[in-house]
Amino acid sequence: GESVGLHLPTLSVQEGDNSIINCAYSNSASDYFIWYKQESGKGPQFIIDIRSNMDKRQGQRVTVLLNKTVKHLSLQIAATQPGDSAVYFCAETRGSYIPTFGRGTSLIVHP
Amino acid sequence: DTAVSQTPKYLVTQMGNDKSIKCEQNLGHDTMYWYKQDSKKFLKIMFSYNNKELIINETVPNRFSPKSPDKAHLNLHINSLELGDSAVYFCASRTTTGNTIYFGEGSWLTVV
Numbered sequence: 001g002e003s004v005g006l007h008l009p010t011l012s013v014q015e016g017d018n019s020i021i022n023c024a025y026s027n028s029a030s031d032y033f034i035w036y037k038q039e040s041g042k043g044p045q046f047i048i049d050i051r052s053n054m055d056k057r058q059g060q061r062v063t064v065l066l067n068k069t070v071k072h073l074s075l076q077i078a079a080t081q082p083g084d085s086a087v088y089f090c091a092e093t094r095g096s097y098i099p100t101f102g103r104g105t106s107l108i109v110h111p
Numbered sequence: 112d113t114a115v116s117q118t119p120k121y122l123v124t125q126m127g128n129d130k131s132i133k134c135e136q137n138l139g140h141d142t143m144y145w146y147k148q149d150s151k152k153f154l155k156i157m158f159s160y161n162n163k164e165l166i167i168n169e170t171v172p173n174r175f176s177p178k179s180p181d182k183a184h185l186n187l188h189i190n191s192l193e194l195g196d197s198a199v200y201f202c203a204s205r206t207t208t209g210n211t212i213y214f215g216e217g218s219w220l221t222v223v
Contacts, residue, residue, distance in 0.1 A: 032210045043115075043201050043214035044154070087152055093210060098144070098167065101154040 012108045019077040021105045023090035026071060030092040034099060035064060035075045038087045047075070047088075077107075085109045114138050115215040117202045123221045124192055132187045132218045134202030143185040144212065145177060146201040154201070160185050161207065192222045 013019050025033070031052040036044035050057045050064045050073070057064050063076040077084055087106050091099040117134040124130050136143060145157040158177040159167040165177065174190045185202060202215040 034211065036214075038152075041217075043203075043216050045214070046211050049211065089154065091212075096207065098156050098159055099210070099212060104152040104154075106152075 009103070010106045010108065012110060013080050015080060015082060015109055015111050017080055019075075019080045019084070019107060019109075021075045021077075021088050021090075021107065023073050023075075023102055024071060025073070025090070025092045025102075027092060027094065027100075028068075028071065029094050031095070032093050032099075033064070033066060033073050034091045034093075035062075036089040036091065036101075037084075038089065038104070040086070044089055080107075080109050082109045082111055115202055115204055115213050117200075117215040117218050119218060120216065121219045121221075123223060126192055126194060126222055128192050129188070129190045130192060130220070131189070132200055132202075132220070134185050134187070134215060136183055136202075136204040136213070136215075138204055138213060140204035140206050140209075140213070141182050142205050142207055143179070143182075144203040144205075145185065145187050146203060146214075148199040148201060148217070150198075157200075158185075158187075189220075194222050196220060197222045 034049045035047040037047050038044040048059045048064050050066050061078045066073045087104040089101050089104045091101045093099040115136045142161045144159050146154050148154050156169050157171045160179050176188045179185045199217045201217050203212045205212045
């Protein structure tokens with residue numbers, strides 16, 4: 001079946017470094033992708049999204065890149081801060097279908 | 112002014128008991144969900160409700176039953192709780208035409 005997965009379960013970075021979290025998806029029909037951040041003890045929160053007709057989208061300190069050729073998207077966090085420590089999920093969907101979530105990457109930021 | 116709120120946040124109960132988790136959203140959304148998150152953080156969809164009608168049930172045991180008195184509420188009832196039901200349960204919502212799902216803070220269920 002179709003699935004969404006992540007390359008790295010845990011990513012450790014130093015404060016101030018840039019972080020890159022990767023995600024692979026297999027449903028070529030997916031047309032909308034979302035990144036969520038889940039802090040300890042809380043529910044997932046929307047960070048940024050991107051539609052399949054785009055390659056890149058920037059937010060505040062975050063950038064999502066989409067490579068439809070290899071079915072890959074990434075979340076880049078600039079100048080990573082301790083408050084960025086969390087589990088990050090990518091999700092993909094098509095139309096009004098329920099988004100499918102990947103397994104999550106734990107980002108650990110060392111001061 | 113919490114958008115999606117669920118109660119209780121923590122619940123410890125014995126095997127065989129029946130329990131409920133309540134969820135309310137004040138976003139005016141017409142689609143609500145229940146997700147289960149296991150110990151490895153995997154988020155799995157359990158139910159989806161649109162305008163009070165169940166539209167997807169992802170092969171969840173019938174011990175689990177969602178109940179929606181109105182489109183702002185989606186409660187989860189669990190009968191005959193089992194050890195394997197221990198997990199974090201998230202309520203969520205979105206508009207029918209939107210793609211972004213808004214999650215509640217989660218309900219930590221521990222079955223002993």
